[in-house]
Amino acid sequence: MAEVVLRARLAAAGLDGRVVVDSAGTGDWHVGDRMHRGSRSQLAARGYDGSAHRARQFGAAWLAERDLILAMDTSNLATLRTLAADTDTDSGPEHRIRLFSQAAGLGEADVPDPYGSDGEEFARVLDILESGMANLVDQLRNLLETRAAGR
Numbered sequence: 001m002a003e004v005v006l007r008a009r010l011a012a013a014g015l016d017g018r019v020v021v022d023s024a025g026t027g028d029w030h031v032g033d034r035m036h037r038g039s040r041s042q043l044a045a046r047g048y049d050g051s052a053h054r055a056r057q058f059g060a061a062w063l064a065e066r067d068l069i070l071a072m073d074t075s076n077l078a079t080l081r082t083l084a085a086d087t088d089t090d091s092g093p094e095h096r097i098r099l100f101s102q103a104a105g106l107g108e109a110d111v112p113d114p115y116g117s118d119g120e121e122f123a124r125v126l127d128i129l130e131s132g133m134a135n136l137v138d139q140l141r142n143l144l145e146t147r148a149a150g151r
Helices: 002-012 037-045 074-086 119-148
Strands: 069-071 097-099
Touching: 002 119, 037 119, 069 074, 074 097
Parallel strands: 069 097
Antiparallel strands: none
C-alpha cells in the first residue's frame, strides 16, 4: 500500500518522475503475488490503483542504489540494518535505513501489518500511510529543491 500511496502523493505534488519509488519485503513469502485483496480494496475505495503491484524481495544490491530505505516496523528495520552491516559496500547505507514512522514524522511506532485482519485494520493502516506520506512528500520536495539550488 505504501508504494501506491507515495506514488500518488508525489504525482499530486508535481514530483512524478523525480523520485524513484520501490517496494519490497525482507522475506520471500509472497514474491510475485498480487497485493493482498484487503489492501487493494481499501486503496480502491480511496481512489488508488494497486492492481499492478507485485511482491518482491529486497536485494542486497539495492543498498548502494537507494538514497532512502524505509522499513514499516522495527523487525524489518533490524533485518535491513543487518543486511547493510553484512554487505561489503563503501556507500554507507546504514544511516539511510530508517523506520517509516520516524521519517514521516509520526513518532517511532511500527506500522502494523494488516495481513490476516479485517477491512478495518487495512483501513487503519492506510490512514497511517496517508498521514505519513504528506510529511514524507514535503521532505522529498525540500530535498529536491535544495539539490536543484546546489546547496
